[in-house]
Structures are given as C-alpha cells and as structure tokens.
Amino acid sequence: MTDASAGPRPGPGGTPGGLGQFIAGAAMTVAGGYLVLNQVTVTSGFWQLFGFSAFGLSLLPLFVGVGILFFNGRSLWGWALTGAGALIIFLGILTHLTIFFRPTTLFNTLLMLTLLAGGIGLVARSLKAQ
Numbered sequence: 001m002t003d004a005s006a007g008p009r010p011g012p013g014g015t016p017g018g019l020g021q022f023i024a025g026a027a028m029t030v031a032g033g034y035l036v037l038n039q040v041t042v043t044s045g046f047w048q049l050f051g052f053s054a055f056g057l058s059l060l061p062l063f064v065g066v067g068i069l070f071f072n073g074r075s076l077w078g079w080a081l082t083g084a085g086a087l088i089i090f091l092g093i094l095t096h097l098t099i100f101f102r103p104t105t106l107f108n109t110l111l112m113l114t115l116l117a118g119g120i121g122l123v124a125r126s127l128k129a130q
Contacts, residue, residue, distance in 0.1 A: 032112055040101055044097055046096075058088045
C-alpha cells in the first residue's frame with residue numbers, strides 16, 4: 001500500500017530534482033576534468049638561495065626537531081621545529097612547481113571545457129527544485 005499524500009521522493013540534495021541529470025552531469029564533469037588534467041604537465045625547478053642549492057638547508061629545522069623529540073618527546077620546541085620543518089619542505093615543493101598546458105587542438109580544448117562546464121551546470125541544475 002502506498003500513501004498518495006507522501007509526494008515525490010526527494011532526489012539529489014534533498015530536492016525533487018532529477019537523478020538522471022545529476023548522474024549525467026557528474027559523468028560529464030569527471031570526463032571533462034580528466035581530459036583537462038591529462039593535458040597538464042607539472043615540473044619542478046631547483047631550490048636556490050643566493051645561487052646555491054637550498055633544499056639541504058630546508059631540512060635542518062626538521063632534523064633538529066626530530067632529534068629534540070627523540071631526546072624528549074614532550075618538548076614543545078621539538079614539535080614546533082618538526083612542524084615548521086615539514087611545512088617549509090611542503091611549501092618549498094609547492095612554490096617551485098611549474099605547470100604547463102600541453103598543446104592540443106582547438107576542437108579538443110573546446111570539447112574538454114564544454115564537458116567540464118556543461119557537467120557542472122547539469123549537476124547544479126539537478127540540485128535545484130524542479
């Protein structure tokens with residue numbers, strides 16, 4: 001027995017929007033995002049400080065912090081140096097990345113961007129009440 005007063009079942013986002021639109025939009029977004037990210041090349045450069053390699057210098061706070069923590073695991077200075085050293089290494093790697101978009105045809109670029117933007121639009125439309 002069904003209750004006719006219950007109304008339609010809620011769809012994506014708790015709205016009566018279309019589940020089919022959501023799935024199609026999500027598939028388009030994933031496909032477009034994959035194709036765009038597949039055309040990107042990421043390289044890294046050298047860490048330099050005054051013309052010398054600076055990567056070894058960035059390891060110093062981490063090693064000192066780890067050494068202090070082995071001596072006294074509750075040392076606030078040890079935890080601070082270890083965290084700061086890890087943060088310096090992470091930020092150094094991140095700031096020295098170079099990102100290139102590989103050459104592709106105009107058709108492929110338009111296809112990738114249309115899939116990405118159209119998929120995002122369909123997902124947003126499916127979350128809106130119909």
